[in-house]
Amino acid sequence: MNYGKKLRPVQEKTIDIWLGERFKANRNKTAIVEGINRITYGELEKKINQYGCYFKRRGISKGELVVLRIPNVKEFVFGLLGLIKIGSIPIVTNSLFGENELKGIFDKTDASTLVFYDKDEVSLRIHKGRASRQICKIAVKDIAEGLKEDTENIIEENKELDSIALLMLSSGTTGVPKLVPITHRMIYWHIYGYNQKFQFTSSDSYLACLPLAHKVGLYSPGILNVFFAGGKAVLCSDLDCDDIFVQVEKENITITALVPTLARIWNQYLNQECGYDLSSVRKIIIGGSLVDESLVTKLIEKVECEVLPLYGATEGLALYSIYDRSNLGDAVGYHYSVSGYEEIRIIDENGMDVLNGEEGELIIRGPFTIQSYYNQDVSMKDKFTSDGFYRTGDKVRWDSTYGYQVQGRITDQINRSGEKIEPREIEIFISEHPNIDEAVVVGVEDFLMGERICAFIMTADEKINLSHIRKFLMEKGLATYKLPDQLVKIDEWPLTSVKKINRVKLREIANNTAGKEKI
Known part of the structure; x- marks a missing residue:
């Protein structure tokens, strides 16, 4: 595979269009595994339509913002795609968010509905948003009880490629999170590029360990990439190593994504003779924060697969590298971009490009990089340049051997x-x-x-x-x-x-x- 090759989709499609094609082609094939539940592509399509109908009956309409607070369970997929189906815009939030974060989102948007998993105290305490709007709260349990077999009233709203499919939370949050508008076009470019370069196929089984509310858990790459390929997504909410490795064996997991913390736990656990067969795993993606060569080397030695460190941001940055036994011990850097059409620069404090080997701030502009946040009414000069580059805030240098090497943060973000x-x-x-x-x-x-x-x-x-x-x-x-x-x-x-x-x-x-x- 030529990882440095430029990739441009021949035909760009909205989420509804390409999902519909996958439902038709893989109707009886397993799409989702969650515990004892196995859901085919045909059943997934039906659930999405049922959820969409339910939301419409509750008065949710096209273009309306809906806050989604659901953990890694099948209902996250039903809820997210059901909302997108009817043309509303889900605000995908971390299921660990407290009352302060949720209130902040309602205060800065026109959202008036919260869809959540269980009737927990945090969700139940949310009552009002901007201008004292009353918040409509919908628990997944209520949705399940209110579903109807009849889905003939589902109307698939026409959507433009550049219309907002969903809102995600910024990689760096200053108090109340900034909202990142993710369009259908941006998602398609992400999925197409990753699936080509990471070689996702219909035979793949993907273990979803990371939160589905995160970019890496959802589409960069995540469960949407699996659906695009016609593969199987195994949802995992318990990060206990025994539970995870049982799933790896049982479902013949081929690809998964971890954060460095979880990768270190895997390494520590695998130092013991655990007796699990992990030979089906061919790729482990590590994203979320920086990794070192020791972590990568140990993981390759223990699992005997490719390890792909990923450096990115919800705003549309995505760089990666490939490591296997042929380059064990190499310093970790990021060689490749997802599409090859990204413009990447490293600048000094005056906005001038630095020389190769010198440190500076990495900035990027490309086909799936945002140029502004959603509904942001204050100056964002610290986040975007005047010519549309996203400012990562990361201190980076370019090395001709190891690629982009991240030296740390320019700011004090944790x-x-x-x-x-x-x-x-x-x-x-x-x-x-x-x-x-x-x-x-x-x-x-x-x-x-x-x-x-x-x-x-x-x-x-x-x-x-x-x-x-x-x-x-x-x-x-x-x-x-x-x-x-x-x-x-x-x-x-x-x-x-x-x-x-x-x-x-x-x-x-x-x-x-x-x-x-x-x-």
């Missing part, structure tokens, strides 16, 4: 197990505590998570500990994955030469043994 977190949001919430004078949050390098969240606080209250802080933040409605993993009490802030808080020094303090508390 990447915890693939979730991108803005420290300032957590700092603001901690500072609302009546007995805390000041708070600073930093990301600290962590073997398992990539980065852990460390909160530094100034307080005279000796009773405040990590458990207390986490409970306080949960009561504020913060998502669980944003809760600090470590707490350090400090009497004086280390400062830089220009009298700013020295976050580099704070990271060093967090790594020392004295004065730190971790979960």
